[in-house]
Amino acid sequence: MARYELVKRSVALITLTNPPVNALSSAVRHAMAKSMEQALNDPKVTAVVICGENGRFCGGADIREFAGPLRGPPLVPLLDAIEAGEKPVVAAIEGVALGGGFELALVCHYCIAHFKVNHFVLKIIKAVGMSRAAKPLSSRRVSMLTTPCPPDLDALLEVVTMEVKKKARGVMAPLACIQAVRAAATMPYSKGIKRESELMATLFNSGQARALQYCFFAQRTAGKWTLPSGAQWNNSKPREIRSAAIIGLGTMGRGIVVSLARVGISVIAVESEKKLLETGKQMVIGMLERDAKRRGVSASLNLLKFTLSLQDLKDVDLVIEAVFEDMALKKRVFQELSKVCRPATLLCTNTSGLDVDALAGVTDRPHLVVGMHFFSPAHVMKLLEVVCGPRSSSETIATAMSLGKRMGKVSVAVGNCPGFVGNRMLKPYMDQATFLLEEGATPEQIDKALEDFGFAMGVFRMSDLAGLDVGWRIRKESGLTGPDVDPKNPPRRRHGRRYCPIPDMVCEQGRFGQKTGRGWYMYDKPGGTNAKPDPLIQNLLEMYRSRYAIQPRNISDQEIIERCLFALANEGFRILEDGIAARPEDIDVIYLFGYGFPRHRGGPMFYASMVGLERVLERLEHYHQAHPDVPHLEPSPLLKKLVACGSPSVQTWREHIKTMHSHL
């Protein structure tokens, strides 16, 4: 866990050896303490160098050890011994020096860092080689350094605090960092370090720390998929994709073209009309040029080809269909692709919730069909839902997952059902928000409650951004609203359950959100982003409630959070029961990377476990009793079962899901 060598007869070289990131596990700390003692006590040793194996210095404390009691020698006394030692210690840094790894570098008297190191502030060594060995160390001890205190420190920290509170609502760590900076600038080292330890202890024992550690491992677990057949992430070889084609140059298609081209994959982009093709082409080129400029590289425009003819696709490795969300149209595209593309070409769909297997069924290669559900904007959002149809082969799934990772996405394998995972859960979440409007809340009150919880955007601001017409079109196609709805249907019921027509009423007024300058909010112009409460919406709500004799009531933020987030998690439990998601961590990763769920809350499933499953169950029972015509408030059988089993930790829920029909 740490190797000790004597080089040039007088330099002790200590190499951290805990692959893959040399995390400071108890074994590493123990080995380091032993090696440092050996080096400091050996009269032949005049200097010490600490480095990390595998081109990485140190990825910090071993996060896996946080779950239980601390074992082995604590880190701080070890760092103090290095700092106070009488022999110069040099940190030879490559790759990363994170957290405790950063602290280790800081207490070394000198640092030499490879120029490609990220995550590190350089402490520049004045001369090359070990000519420092005989020099006094006092000026090199971090405890002896003086921190200049700017005269306007309070004002400076005030501004930073405001910024942090805006950008990281409710997050503890950044505010603690500001307090640590204040301590470093205004206190002697010993008091400053003591203050920092107090701040660290508060954070370390917080629910937010547990949520962030959970997210870290959940993100890495999400890529480890398994099929009922036993095929899985580490025994299914992905195909190499050198060439791809995108059908449809709408917002999603353009983003997908950019995502592929900027990682070196040649892309043929197809549109149905010359004008659409030309517009899409100009937008893609502009996006790639801006992206390349930002990254300081040249735009890979030579990888692009734009065409009106599917015939040009005959040799590509993979196609992603991104046409209008209409099943009949998609089926025609897949039938055509079947004829044009060579037999081994993978055919993928970017549908946001339609039946992937129905599309597979119209092709000559159902085993090569898979969903690749990108999130808008596709070249920015990191989430990729890889939707496994029952006939998708393990090689096809492995290829889609690997391609997602190559594009810098967080790929999550999910089963095939309406809305898959993310959008299926979004429906009850948004339904609750509109029901709360009927009952007395306003869009801005609901959004504020959700944004105070930690969401970057509340549900109504998010809908205005995405465009209200998207959902409206889906509801019309599903027969929930529009001229085809049976007039005998009571306006507030559909299929025997409660239905809120307010979003339809808003759309019928041409209020589609930011794009039209009016939606749930009003904006200074079409395309504007500065959302202001709109009195016309307030009037619409008042008129609506009086028309249906709804007596508005004061609704607490707590009720808003419980009804929206417990309904969200409840659908997550159903998704686990249906085998559409392999584990709760996958659901949480989808919501962290696709829907802006605040990371310091862990995700909808982790949040439910932190609130306490018994509490979630009790509140859902309460709300379902109050609203019996809202099925998604009825507690799921899995939630009840987990509570009956004593509410085990989220990481063990899989053991209680005996789903024989897992889609994954």
Ligand SMILES: C[C@H](O)[C@H](C)C(=O)SCCNC(=O)CCNC(=O)[C@H](O)C(C)(C)COP(=O)([O-])OP(=O)([O-])OC[C@H]1O[C@@H](n2cnc3c(N)ncnc32)[C@H](O)[C@@H]1OP(=O)([O-])[O-]
């Ligand atoms: C006060 C002080 O602050 C306290 C005391 C602390 O120090 S708190 C801890 C502070 N340290 C961190 O926050 C660093 C967290 N790690 C990272 O940011 C990244 O890992 C990376 C270093 C930039 C490398 O990225 P990568 O993309 O090349 O590889 P990977 O896929 O991410 O990771 C490869 C494998 O290593 C595992 N791993 C990475 N870092 C780890 C860590 N610190 N502890 C335990 N395991 C870790 C990870 O789970 C994965 O495992 P598996 O999935 O293969 O089984």
